Amino acid sequence: MPADKSTINPFETAKKQVDIVCDLININGGVREMLKAPKRELTVNFPVLMDSGDHRIFTGYRVQYNMARGPCKGGIRYHPGVTLDEVRALSAWMTWKCAVVGLPYGGAKGGVICDPKHMSRIELERLTRRFAFEIAPIIGPEMDIPAPDVYTDSQTMAWIMDTYSMIKGYSVPGVTTGKPIAIGGSEGRGEATGRGCSYVIREAAPFAKVKVKGGSVAVQGFGNAGSVAANLLHDEQGAKIVAVSDSQGGIHNPAGLNPHEVEAHKAKTGTVVGFPGARSVSNEELLELKVDVLIPAALENVITKKNADKIQAKIVAEAANGPTVPEADKILYDKKIVVLPDILANAGGVTVSYFEWAQDIQGFFWTLQEVNQRLEQVMVSSYAAVRKEAETRQVHNRTAAYVVAISRVVDAIQRRGIYP
Numbered sequence: 001m002p003a004d005k006s007t008i009n010p011f012e013t014a015k016k017q018v019d020i021v022c023d024l025i026n027i028n029g030g031v032r033e034m035l036k037a038p039k040r041e042l043t044v045n046f047p048v049l050m051d052s053g054d055h056r057i058f059t060g061y062r063v064q065y066n067m068a069r070g071p072c073k074g075g076i077r078y079h080p081g082v083t084l085d086e087v088r089a090l091s092a093w094m095t096w097k098c099a100v101v102g103l104p105y106g107g108a109k110g111g112v113i114c115d116p117k118h119m120s121r122i123e124l125e126r127l128t129r130r131f132a133f134e135i136a137p138i139i140g141p142e143m144d145i146p147a148p149d150v151y152t153d154s155q156t157m158a159w160i161m162d163t164y165s166m167i168k169g170y171s172v173p174g175v176t177t178g179k180p181i182a183i184g185g186s187e188g189r190g191e192a193t194g195r196g197c198s199y200v201i202r203e204a205a206p207f208a209k210v211k212v213k214g215g216s217v218a219v220q221g222f223g224n225a226g227s228v229a230a231n232l233l234h235d236e237q238g239a240k241i242v243a244v245s246d247s248q249g250g251i252h253n254p255a256g257l258n259p260h261e262v263e264a265h266k267a268k269t270g271t272v273v274g275f276p277g278a279r280s281v282s283n284e285e286l287l288e289l290k291v292d293v294l295i296p297a298a299l300e301n302v303i304t305k306k307n308a309d310k311i312q313a314k315i316v317a318e319a320a321n322g323p324t325v326p327e328a329d330k331i332l333y334d335k336k337i338v339v340l341p342d343i344l345a346n347a348g349g350v351t352v353s354y355f356e357w358a359q360d361i362q363g364f365f366w367t368l369q370e371v372n373q374r375l376e377q378v379m380v381s382s383y384a385a386v387r388k389e390a391e392t393r394q395v396h397n398r399t400a401a402y403v404v405a406i407s408r409v410v411d412a413i414q415r416r417g418i419y420p
């Protein structure tokens with residue numbers, strides 16, 4: 001994790017972002033305050049039987065930020081560093097992400113303070129089922145729909161879905177997304193984030209004066225989001241993937257790497273490092289390579305005021321959440337680098353989660369081709385809305401994306417009115 005992470009309170013950042021946009025679009029008074037306050041927060045302390053025979057008490061959170069546009073949506077993370085303020089911030093960002101791509105959802109997030117790397121599978125199952133039971137009163141297909149996040153996966157979602165279904169007495173597949181296909185998961189969910197990112201890069205390329213076909217791409221974080229984006233840009237759009245990295249370091253070959261071969265190498269050795277025919281680069285150097293497209297797809301806070309001036313890419317497509325700190329944004333904008341902000345560039349995942357939920361509640365499932373076509377429509381129209389806002393207001397894409405998102409949430413709040 002970057003050194004400055006612990007000093008930044010993410011919820012303070014999230015509230016500042018709202019204020020900046022509210023100043024711009026003239027939202028004041030109670031509505032502005034509503035946009036900075038989570039609607040509902042649940043903290044649960046619950047016992048879990050450990051393999052040692054002892055019980056341990058764990059603390060978990062579920063925060064529902066705003067429900068004006070529909071049921072809340074957001075992941076659950078398992079991590080020793082989970083805090084309530086982090087979960088609040090993530091739930092705010094989910095609210096804006098769902099709104100910017102026009103999903104009929106509000107935002108939520110959950111987390112449990114635990115160290116999944118040091119827990120057995122059965123301990124994780126017991127923890128998940130008890131946490132699901134504790135938050136069951138406030139989740140459900142019409143209320144709040146969890147999904148995977150850091151150190152949770154399709155199995156975790158299956159356990160939550162099963163626990164919730166046991167409470168109800170019948171199967172409720174629409175209570176979580178990111179599930180295995182066998183119990184109501186969607187085709188295309190696994191690669192949706194990278195695929196959505198590849199579509200927005202394609203859409204932004206003419207404006208950034210980039211030719212994706214033959215253009216160079218560097219990817220920091222060759223995991224789920226990053227490797228899928230690299231594969232699709234290579235296979236479908238003819239891009240040259242010149243550098244990729246993971247937590248152990250990076251590789252660079254200006255002539256281009258075959259991302260599928262790099263994937264096979266990583267599957268065999270556990271890292272992209274040591275891939276034949278490529279030189280080693282550090283994660284810091286990778287960010288500063290002269291490329292057409294840079295995709296940060298690993299951690300937050302990697303583009304800072306220290307290195308923003310050295311970024312040479314024409315497009316920065318944020319597959320990761322929060323890779324650019326606010327002070328760096330202005331530097332990138334002044335350098336005329338086209339930033340595709342996280343709430344837009346990685347919204348493909350939540351979009352196909354929405355498709356999964358829609359399929360589950362209808363009990364009618366779509367083909368992979370249908371899923372991908374609808375995802376493409378959502379990403380293309382969302383990019384166009386953000387670009388239009390950026391041009392109208394002469395602001396950078398991140399501000400424009402927040403303006404689009406927050407305006408939609410405000411519109412919903414105002415049309416519904418305040419109860420009672």
Ligand code: NAD
Binds near residue numbers: 220225226283299
């Ligand atoms: P992942 O675990 O599959 O991949 C993360 C990759 O980053 C791995 O290759 C890992 O080795 C690498 N990494 C870890 N530490 C690193 C470091 N210090 N320097 C460079 N690389 C490092 O995770 P993912 O699902 O692909 O998520 C990556 C980012 O995308 C996160 O910010 C996540 O929040 C965001 N995101 C993912 C999805 C999704 O559907 N997967 C959706 C929205 C946003």
